[in-house]
């Protein structure tokens with residue numbers, strides 16, 4: 001900082017060293033005389049510098065204040081109710097956390113909840129896979145008894161899983177039945193985004209196609225600004241592109257989409273909406289597998305002992321990465337970043353970045369309850385945990 005540098009300079013000049021004892025009187029006088037001129041000039045300079053620096057400091061203070069004001073204005077503009085009809089995006093919670101909150105009968109509701117089927121659907125037959133996405137505004141449940149007014153592709157968050165084969169043509173139609181513009185951005189596509197991913201007005205639709213040339217697991221999501229709000233509100237899903245060359249056999253294939261929820265209110269009895277302030281500060285109230293916190297704890301995924309279970313993990317974010325880990329075992333194969341050309345062996349935890357994916361095999365011989373988690377454990381606290389029940393065992397698991 002300038003003030004610190006200035007202070008150091010002044011101290012340096014005003015504290016001459018005592019090494020001039022041996023110099024002649026004349027020399028000292030000359031030096032003294034020279035120094036006198038020097039000090040006078042320096043004093044003048046400093047005299048001028050102080051007010052200038054003072055002014056700069058005041059100006060910087062005002063600039064910072066203005067910048068903050070501008071930033072706040074921008075946030076308000078982005079998150080104003082008028083910009084997002086039907087949404088309260090004013091950050092009205094004051095960043096108060098509603099984590100873990102639910103109605104008194106939350107446990108009963110958790111048991112009654114119908115968990116999203118995580119099983120990978122069969123691959124679309126024929127050379128062309130037709131995908132029809134319909135955007136609807138819909139109130140969904142994101143945790144036991146916790147309601148949220150979402151923007152959902154085809155009625156679900158995440159959207160229904162799409163499964164195609166490498167080389168297949170994907171013919172996509174998005175119809176917007178919401179009240180504001182939306183779009184769809186497929187990470188599996190190599191396509192001009194300004195053409196294919198453009199906004200669709202309410203009541204309108206868009207059609208585009210691409211060849212799924214890249215194998216792997218991919219996110220798709222609404223790309224309309226502010227993208228943070230559109231993803232946080234539920235506009236995402238997973239497309240699995242099965243490699244042309246068959247993978248090693250798996251007995252079970254499960255798709256897990258990781259995502260965060262940022263709530264304007266507890267979500268009961270009235271549904272919550274998006275708190276844009278929390279989303280911007282990455283302070284979620286809930287984090288989930290397939291859109292609903294803890295759903296596979298009460299309704300575990302299943303496998304028989306010795307079976308190979310393949311997890312297709314897609315991280316929809318909008319902002320958190322996922323450190324994928326299965327408690328009690330090691331990932332036998334890890335196609336990190338869903339690069340299906342090669343896998344790593346015997347990995348304890350694999351990173352799935354926001355907007356990315358990974359494919360992981362486990363083969364568990366010993367019956368038991370094996371939690372699959374985001375090993376960034378704050379997310380487990382907020383609901384991103386599920387169970388793999390190997391061998392249909394009874395009981396529960398604490399984490």
Ligand SMILES: [Cu+2]
Pocket residue numbers: 151181182183222223224230235
């Ligand atoms: Cu959208």
